[in-house]
Amino acid sequence: MLALHDRIRASVMDACARQASEQLATVAADDGEAGDTIYAIDRVSEEALVQGLAEPARKEPLCIVAEGLPDNALVLPRGAREDDCRWRLLIDPIDGTRGLMYQKRSAWILTGVAPNRGAGTRLRDIVLAVQTEIPLLKQHLSDQLWALRGTGMTARRFDRLAGTKTPLTLRPSRADTIAHGFATVVRFFPGARDVLAAIDDEIVETLVAPAPGKAACFEDQYASTGGELYELMAGHDRWIADLRPLVRKGGLCCHPYDLCTSLIAEEAGVILTDPAGAPVDAPFDVTSDVAWVGYANARLRTAIEPVLQGALGRRGLL
Template sequence: MIEPRALIAPLRRIHEEIRAAVVQACEDAAAGDLARVAHEGEGDTIYAVDRVSEERLAALVERELGSFGPIVLVAEGLPGGRVVLPAGRSEAEAALRVLVDPIDGTRGLMYQKRSAWILTGVAPNRGPGTRLRDVVAAVQTEVPLVKQHLADTLWAVRGEGAGAERFNRLTGERTPLRLRPSGAPTIAHGFAMVARFFPGARDELAAIDEEIVAAALGPVRPQYISTGGQLYELMAGHDRFVADLRPLLESVLARRGLALGICCHPYDLATELIAREAGLVVTDHRGAPLDAPLDVEADLAWVGYANQAIRAQVEPLLQAALRRRGLM
């Protein structure tokens, strides 16, 4: 049986190589080059900067995790969304399923507006039925802006809590980092958000946002187009509540003659285990524990609360707003 703790070090090595390659590409290339669309898929848009990490991913995973046995690598950009490593082995033989988002927050990074994140969650292979709740180890690594010399890495093993470290790119120094979700009992005087990244039904999401805030009397922070980044902001105590409800808007969009656009997928939440181990409350829009198949297609609605007190304040308001609109 594989000890989940043994996965953290090789996962961190994978992330650090990808981080170095992506930062180097950002230093060497003009923003316009990295922003070029490399592939337009149903689940997401792949940009040139995504290819920098994707091209290295399979080889790094095979090199670092191959000693644990055959692996099913699940990631955007792979044919069919997954590949078995090493080549020639079958999914049934695999010991692990490794869910990866090589760059979460591509748009912000390629224009050097915000850091991006590398996200990886590892679960025992239970075939196509393997789900997010099966993840036993996860690592989340910041890909910093070129002008930024500090970058954070977070990790967790199920049942053992979360760890974090800050890396200085200039000196190579690594220092322990304590991330602590907000202990405030309310979102008042703090930051909170309902994600509404892209056009189509922003008015409906904004109305839900306004309804919650009006009842709870708390301000809302600007949007952060990175699920890993949103979880980090919650874990760091910067944000107190985040809701990404995009999949629920499919019927609203259909009535307007529009198709549902890009949504959060399981790989965007590959490191949700770290958030839970750090003390966050992460649920689906109905309040149930977040869960999904380990694939690249499923559309996920999720809600994150800094603590149970925030959940008690906001969840009834959120669900009431959704019910009034026939969204749950």
């Protein structure tokens, strides 16, 4: 799986080096309802994905669930049946397409592997997850993280100039307050931003005493769920809430494949829940809307969760 991610990263970076942003940002597919818009750069990663899985699938059939594939699913090798597959893969070949295609910010390759339970497979069935950074062209370092359930997280940093890979230690924040730290309510797409911002302000004003002329905390609207999870794991962010499905039905929201590497964050010590406080879970697909909340540690959860749930409850969202 690590080699597959390396292959996709190399293919996408090569395309970024050879083509202008306007070419990579061309809309390749948009069904108007289910799923996200597919851009030209996404097609590069999808091709590398299918080619990279062809060889291992000859040894053992694989069921692949990913946006951009016909019917968002594919069984390899060709001709094999879904029932023949022991493993089911949920993949986002590029999470953070928009930032990467305009060379604004790194994107991520996300993969979660679960025992194949057919249509009943869920996110919490994932036993192996890998996420790999696709860096900007001007950036020579990129990180790769993976986890087997129950064994903790492993990470390494790739230097594409030197061709070296070195071990990397990441640790979530141990802070017990959001004051002077990054704390974000996701609202990076149009629609319901007023409601989301009001929830954000209410939480911050409750948790941090206001000081004239001072910023109580900061936010980072990183348009990549995998990237947001990385920021929590790396100790950069203390709390993130993606509440879009609660406030804007039918809008562009987080989907299960965006969260297919949540296992890595949990193995690193990040706490991931739904807005009601239950462990985050969802169908093993690319279309269901998912709301989630991430806390860097248990003390932050204790402080923030009641305030968040109170703000949602007063608005009839919980």
